[in-house]
Amino acid sequence: MAPLPSLPRIERLHLADLVLPETHPEAKTSGGAAVVFGFVIDHPDGPIVVDTGVGRGHPFIDAVYAPTGLDLGDALSGVGIDARDVIAIVNSHLHFDHCGQNPLYYGSKVPVFVQAEEVEAARQPHYTVQEWATVPDGQMRRVRGDEDVAEGVRILATPGHTRGHQSVVVEGGEGEVVVIAAQTVWDVKEFDLEQATPANVDEEDLRDEAVASIRRLKSLNPSAAHFSHHPTVWRSSPGIR
Ligand SMILES: [Zn+2]
Known part of the structure; x- marks a missing residue:
């Protein structure tokens, strides 16, 4: 599909904060806390949400992660978007957050885009909240692999963190590209240095693919890349980061 005449507005939604238990692989990296971002692309056809954060009232999740945060509807209205207008949801992967x-x-009739492999993985016990x-x-x-969601918005398979992890690429105007890399990496440094850390990619046989996923996103020459759990937005010109 063709890119949009201009890049649509992309808003990051601060959906939750988590307390990471000591057993969590990123507990040390993150000082025991993690932010959870979702995103909304204000597409001319209607808003497209990428990741929906943490749900409410789950005893195990509440006990282990003590999540605090916003309802998705409130987060969307905070950026001037009516939750009822959303036309599609993309889940980078199906972990609970x-x-x-x-x-x-x-x-509703809103389609939810998930990699087929991720759907299979999510059926396993202890993978997510069913x-x-x-x-x-x-x-x-x-x-299965890459797919267009709407004009100028496409899904790219970016395996690594999970086998069925995917990212979203938004393209508009004079070839400007912004990627929502989600949890392709945990933090901006891993994206910069093209690193697959054992904390973010716990399956050893996926680490090469994880690095390939980072390189694939960077090969699109994005002006910016956004992450699920790290507040710094990666920019192509280091001077303006
Ligand atoms: Zn995850």
């Missing part, structure tokens, strides 16, 4: 508020849209991650059949859009 990326699909937690998907149920807001379950039972009631958040289980997309109703009629809304599930199983993605």
